Amino acid sequence: MKTYDVLTVGRSSIDLYSQDIGAEFIDITGFDAFVGGSPLNIATGCSRLGLQAALLTGVGEDKVGDFILNFLRREGVDTTFIPRIPGARSSAVLLGIQPPDTFPLVFYRNNAADSQITVDHVNAINMSDIRLLELSGTALNLEPSRSAVFHAAEQAKLQGTTTLLDIDFRADQWSDVRSFGIMVRALLPRIDIAIGTEEELLAAMLEDASQVTIEHQQISAPTVRGDIDQAIERVLALGVNVLVVKRGSNGVSVYDAAGRREDVPGFPVVPLNILGAGDAFASGFIYGYLNGWDLYKSCRMGNASGAQVVLQPGCANFMPTLDESLAFIEQHGGF
Template sequence: MTDPTPGTELFTVGRSSIDLYSDDIGAPFSEITRFGAYLGGSPLNIAVGASRLGVRSALLTAVGEDQVGDFILAGLERENVETRYIPRKPGTRTSAVLLGIQPPDRFPITFYRENAADIQLGIPDIDAAPIEAARALVVNGSALARDPGRSATLHAARRAHGAGVPVYLDLDFRADMWPGLLGYGLNIRALLRDVDVVLGTEEEINAALLRDPADVTIRHSMITAPEIRGDVAANTAALLAEVPVVIVKEGARGCTVHRQGEAAVTVPGFPVEVLSVLGAGDAFAAGVVAGRLRGLDWPGAARVGNACGAIVVTRIGCANFTPTWAEVQALMDGPA
């Protein structure tokens, strides 16, 4: 990128990967013969999604000194996402994800994150970025699983919050990334003092207040869509006592916006035929942030998020298939 970073409106912090998605739609994972290669990782997807919606975005992650790192950096450059603050970490590997696609409701996924470069993102890397000059920061729950990435994430949120930059927390619960599942909620709750907006599915809301690991069930390698028992309403209220805004993602139903001191507002989704649900939540987050940066109220921004998620589930992939503002507007202007 040639533009100086002070124009950056949005920083996102955390995971990045190469995503290998099956080209053999419907085939069991053991029978896959071909994969397509795409950009991936929740914070990366949000940065690309926001960029496609007209937001000047930068990603704070780390990659290895490997060809996968080259792939990610080149892809981000093509998407006009600022990369100058992405360090290469010697002796690490850039992450990879493999995904099978078995519509309508099975998307088995495998993460390769041993010695992952993005986990090595440290406080000095965060200090190299002008976060205080941004208009929004997105941090990510999975980045709290291990240090030094955990400390870097906490530090980024502290800096942004102290400067009055709105901090969005995408809960992004990935059970296989945590040595102990109760640690997820403990770390999330430690971060909340510096968070303005929480975004999560009903299951992720329950995970944030998890008290018994036995309440988490993962079937068919659906790591991105676990079953988590809990009282969603009570857990949402508990989070709302800590942060001003909690937005609960509710799949095809849309989402509900909860604000301190105000009645909850349900924002309907858009009916579409689902091909792959992976990446929908990241597209939703990009839409909400972009909507807010365009001056929309919370229900209006949530509707943009719903439209982004609806478009992505009709496609195979995450970052590479996030919509433009024109595509989002066309869906929102169409028949309800």
């Protein structure tokens, strides 16, 4: 029976990135075809670092599904658990790149195959063969993927598999943004490690939809108003052992179950494209964590992965290798 260091669960897509860096979306003349979706990005990043990675997602019986699967196989990500969903479509995303702070996204996820993974798909996996299960918050927005995620978390806990939640708030994927918080709060007691931006943590504790504002169609980076310290306390109170708060160029803050905080600096770079930086961070963090590193060093590894990806015009296609990350860290002052 094959064993895996990490299994990621949730979205996968073809990502069409603007070739016209800096152009307004209406002036884009062409797109480069990459792949994406937070769980796919993380699985790819983990595989490039040398971990045995697998992905549970769904793709359609279409050419886009062929494109996604071909990429994953080339990258050494195990596709055993990726079903073809009859009658569904593989997801697509269009993305603009306007450095330093404007990155509009358009999702095409009607009848998305990755939202149709089921409890049966989870049951086909022996969780005792998985060291770490990574789950994505966006997969909680619809059935049947919502139940599949909860079931996977329950099975992982029963088998002693470490569970990690990438909170992954995509505001336009929810008919009521408040339901995002309801689902995340229900899942957190089954989670060992949670990772999110300040905005995602605030969204997880959202009380009113008016707290969320999306400007310039930046779906992955909405403005969310609220008390971040209170949100952190509430997440920890739900039982996670480790909470990592991503703070952009300021690095991350990592909290233990007792609420003790340690700040981990990032690596100063001038970003070209911030999309995918959080997924790169997760892959680097997971690598360090599974290799027995302490949380500080694991977060530095994550910060290094993120810093390298923001210099590139895409996500999964540009995840760093282990040698590249170690060289980057050495060039920037070490761990």
